[in-house]
Amino acid sequence: MNSLAVDDAQDAGAAGKGRPALPPGPRMPAAVQAWQWTRSPLPFLDSCRRRYGDAFTLRMSHSGTWVVLCDPEDVKRVFTADPVQMGVAEANAVLGPLLGRRSVMLLDEPEHLTRRKLILPPFHGRHMDSYADMMSDIARREVARWPVGEPFELWPRMQAITLEVIMRIVFGDVGHDRLNEVRTSIEQLTAWLNDPRRLAVLSVLGPRWIASDRGFRRARGRVEQAVLGEVRRRRMEGTDEVGGDIVSLLGRARYENGAPLTDKDLGDELITLLSDGPTSTSLAWAFERLLRHPEKLDRLREEVRAGEQDIYLDAVVKETLRLCPPVPVVVRRLREPEWLGGHLIPARTVVAPSVYLMHRREDVYPDAGSFLPERFVGQATGTYTWIPFGGGVRRCLAASFAMQEMKRVLRIVIGEVDLRPAGTRSEGVARSSIAFVPDRRALAVVGAA
Numbered sequence: 001m002n003s004l005a006v007d008d009a010q011d012a013g014a015a016g017k018g019r020p021a022l023p024p025g026p027r028m029p030a031a032v033q034a035w036q037w038t039r040s041p042l043p044f045l046d047s048c049r050r051r052y053g054d055a056f057t058l059r060m061s062h063s064g065t066w067v068v069l070c071d072p073e074d075v076k077r078v079f080t081a082d083p084v085q086m087g088v089a090e091a092n093a094v095l096g097p098l099l100g101r102r103s104v105m106l107l108d109e110p111e112h113l114t115r116r117k118l119i120l121p122p123f124h125g126r127h128m129d130s131y132a133d134m135m136s137d138i139a140r141r142e143v144a145r146w147p148v149g150e151p152f153e154l155w156p157r158m159q160a161i162t163l164e165v166i167m168r169i170v171f172g173d174v175g176h177d178r179l180n181e182v183r184t185s186i187e188q189l190t191a192w193l194n195d196p197r198r199l200a201v202l203s204v205l206g207p208r209w210i211a212s213d214r215g216f217r218r219a220r221g222r223v224e225q226a227v228l229g230e231v232r233r234r235r236m237e238g239t240d241e242v243g244g245d246i247v248s249l250l251g252r253a254r255y256e257n258g259a260p261l262t263d264k265d266l267g268d269e270l271i272t273l274l275s276d277g278p279t280s281t282s283l284a285w286a287f288e289r290l291l292r293h294p295e296k297l298d299r300l301r302e303e304v305r306a307g308e309q310d311i312y313l314d315a316v317v318k319e320t321l322r323l324c325p326p327v328p329v330v331v332r333r334l335r336e337p338e339w340l341g342g343h344l345i346p347a348r349t350v351v352a353p354s355v356y357l358m359h360r361r362e363d364v365y366p367d368a369g370s371f372l373p374e375r376f377v378g379q380a381t382g383t384y385t386w387i388p389f390g391g392g393v394r395r396c397l398a399a400s401f402a403m404q405e406m407k408r409v410l411r412i413v414i415g416e417v418d419l420r421p422a423g424t425r426s427e428g429v430a431r432s433s434i435a436f437v438p439d440r441r442a443l444a445v446v447g448a449a
């Protein structure tokens with residue numbers, strides 16, 4: 001098989017002739033494309049799709065060459081491909097400084113599947129039912145602290161809830177105060193990453209700059225210390241291998257040669273799970289959209305207060321993840337040339353199924369720019385057209401967990417307080433270093449009872 005690399009690729013004229021070729025794409029310099037991608041990725045994706053169609057090439061100075069895809073057939077090919085042919089480790093390398101290179105997100109086969117199987121159980125099956133009350137309690141405690149009659153930002157409140165929930169899954173029920181150090185260090189790291197000033201540096205120097213920043217390294221180091229400190233405390237108490245929490249599961253895990261996971265493996269994996277950003281972002285968007293559509297908020301409130309089945313709630317969660325997907329593209333790197341988007345894409349190219357563009361296809365989702373939960377009432381989602389959690393063997397391993405958490409939190413908030421918008425204008429999309437969030441961070445007011 002020909003293993004022609006990206007830089008040697010023929011131009012789009014070679015398409016259809018069996019020679020490796022890249023689809024067309026913007027001709028502006030790679031530095032300008034990188035700038036656009038970092039500053040305003042969604043309008044950039046929209047304009048490229050309008051101009052070049054369902055497959056186009058971006059060349060970005062700090063992220064290399066990407067072929068963005070949004071045709072359901074192409075996305076299916078990527079998600080069902082042999083994972084050895086389409087790895088993620090190199091394509092996701094940019095996440096290395098944050099998650100660590102031993103994170104499941106940066107492992108390729110065969111190590112990836114072994115690790116994935118190890119951390120999957122707490123996010124599935126009977127475990128999931130046991131989290132329902134815990135999630136509701138955490139949300140209820142949080143809501144009880146909200147001010148009445150004054151505007152406040154919901155996004156940070158959602159971050160606090162989802163962090164508390166995931167700490168319980170990872171460490172078990174060890175008590176709120178014992179995890180203070182872990183909580184504070186993660187909050188500091190998140191604040192560092194979300195500081196809008198970083199975005200300007202990021203757009204010029206690229207994500208690899210993060211790894212070399214002393215402030216980042218210090219903040220990430222504090223998280224690692226706090227997380228491994230708790231693991232060591234559990235080892236000393238002899239409670240690191242007994243429970244159903246993730247520390248215990250990973251503590252019991254052994255490689256084929258009988259060796260336990262190293263502290264590096266453990267630290268990177270735990271930090272990956274604790275860095276759950278997408279759930280709080282999606283919750284913030286769910287509230288932002290509901291607050292701008294009072295009739296939909298009322299319908300949901302009625303369902304929640306009547307204690308009915310979660311039919312509309314489920315549709316609201318799915319529609320939020322469609323319209324405002326927290327991860328706009330997923331990435332794979334080709335080992336061999338592959339036919340996609342009508343081109344034989346050269347080896348070593350990053351192919352990027354775009355969640356955002358797929359979800360905006362008018363032929364799949366009529367009136368795609370509108371918030372219409374009704375489209376999912378009684379309707380199944382398409383495996384290759386509703387893809388907020390990616391797909392194939394790399395699909396988010398916590399997808400059902402995250403949806404359950406979103407529903408629990410929405411139900412508690414909507415059932416317990418009279419939430420109102422703090423203004424009539426819809427919130428725009430703001431980009432922090434790691435997330436796409438409502439630009440006023442989902443500003444809301446709790447009405448007096």
Ligand code: HEM
Pocket residue numbers: 104105116166272273274276278279282326327330331388389390391392393394395396397398399401402403
């Ligand atoms: C609304 C919430 C969430 C969204 C939209 C989301 C989305 C995603 C996406 C798009 C991927 C990449 C999939 C691919 O490449 O095909 C992913 C992977 C992953 N997610 Fe999530 N995620 C969410 C919540 C979570 C939570 C709560 C956790 C765990 C605490 C989590 C852990 C992971 C892990 C470990 C992977 C890597 C899976 C692998 O490589 O095998 N995610 N997620």
